[in-house]
Amino acid sequence: MTSVHIPDEAKFVTGVQAIRSPRWPFGKDTFYKMVREGMIKKHHPYPGSRPVFSVAQIDKLYAPSSDN
Numbered sequence: 269m270t271s272v273h274i275p276d277e278a279k280f281v282t283g284v285q286a287i288r289s290p291r292w293p294f295g296k297d298t299f300y301k302m303v304r305e306g307m308i309k310k311h312h313p314y315p316g317s318r319p320v321f322s323v324a325q326i327d328k329l330y331a332p333s334s335d336n
Contacts (some may be wrong), residue, residue: 272289308325
């Protein structure tokens with residue numbers, strides 16, 4: 269599997285990009301479970317397009333804890 273670099277200025281990524289990126293620590297099953305549970309929302313840039321996902325929303329799920 270090839271890792272995918274997500275630049276900081278990216279607004280949206282595909283599911284495959286999110287899963288392959290070392291930026292977020294989840295696998296395919298976990299990612300799509302979070303989508304089904306509404307933790308990560310699908311966005312469709314235009315009718316009939318493949319869904320994309322907000323980088324900012326995913327980053328919020330994995331913000332470093334301030335407890336350290």
